[in-house]
Amino acid sequence: MKPSANTNIRTTLPLLPFPANSSRPTITTQRLVIHPLRESDLQSLYEIRSQPDVMRNSPRGTPDTDVSESKRVLGGYLAPKDGETFYFAIYLKSKDDDKMIGLGGCHRLSSMFGWPVVGYMIRREYWGLGMATEFLTAWLGLWGELERREVVIDVDARTLPVPIIPEQIVAWALADNVGSWRVMEKAGFEHLLTWKEADLRDPNVDAELKSYRYFV
Numbered sequence: 001m002k003p004s005a006n007t008n009i010r011t012t013l014p015l016l017p018f019p020a021n022s023s024r025p026t027i028t029t030q031r032l033v034i035h036p037l038r039e040s041d042l043q044s045l046y047e048i049r050s051q052p053d054v055m056r057n058s059p060r061g062t063p064d065t066d067v068s069e070s071k072r073v074l075g076g077y078l079a080p081k082d083g084e085t086f087y088f089a090i091y092l093k094s095k096d097d098d099k100m101i102g103l104g105g106c107h108r109l110s111s112m113f114g115w116p117v118v119g120y121m122i123r124r125e126y127w128g129l130g131m132a133t134e135f136l137t138a139w140l141g142l143w144g145e146l147e148r149r150e151v152v153i154d155v156d157a158r159t160l161p162v163p164i165i166p167e168q169i170v171a172w173a174l175a176d177n178v179g180s181w182r183v184m185e186k187a188g189f190e191h192l193l194t195w196k197e198a199d200l201r202d203p204n205v206d207a208e209l210k211s212y213r214y215f216v
């Protein structure tokens, strides 16, 4: 994204380190069980990240071809890194189908907008069933309940249209990844910015991106 003015503001953010995976709650929604990631989730994670459709819109654009790649990703969400990330596995609630169908959460407390960023992915076979929206809505509840601290942070000035600055969390996706930004809209996010920048998958072409934000 093109550089823009940053502004130093006082706001709140979750206290760091995040609660360890071992002390985080497991929550259930109508159809899902959302629990902290575990080492035993590696094979399912690899299966999900091996799906070309799932990875097409990721910065790299290509699926994992070796379980070691997924292991590196998983490592970013397990102890001791769980203090820096707030990621969860998404399982189906049904006892007949105890399967991890996705994952999501906050992988960076300071994104390019200065605010935390949330991301998610759902196994291809379960797209279009409202699973990501059900997850994101529940996850936002967990996020909102985290203990907070007052902070002074540098944020993109374009995220500050209001005089009193409430805490925000942001997400972005390729503009043609309609499914992803529909999930954000349905979970209560509002459109923030649309811009073009070099496509990380092929820097010779520009990709259009859309960012969204949610007031915590």
Ligand SMILES: CC(C)(COP(=O)(O)OP(=O)(O)OC[C@H]1O[C@@H](n2cnc3c(N)ncnc32)[C@H](O)[C@@H]1OP(=O)(O)O)[C@@H](O)C(=O)NCCC(=O)NCCS
Pocket: 053, 054, 055, 057, 058, 118, 119, 120, 121, 122, 123, 126, 127, 128, 129, 130, 131, 132, 133, 134, 171, 172, 173, 177, 178, 179, 180, 181, 182, 183
């Ligand atoms: C984006 C993703 C998480 C959506 O998961 P999902 O469980 O299918 O999402 P939901 O069913 O909750 O909602 C998707 C919405 O987008 C809509 N949608 C999906 N693809 C669409 C398309 N190509 N055109 C128009 N609408 C589309 C669906 O109809 C649905 O909206 P609706 O409920 O109003 O009908 C899933 O496609 C995925 O894992 N993609 C790969 C990873 C990714 O892109 N992650 C986001 C980066 S932050």
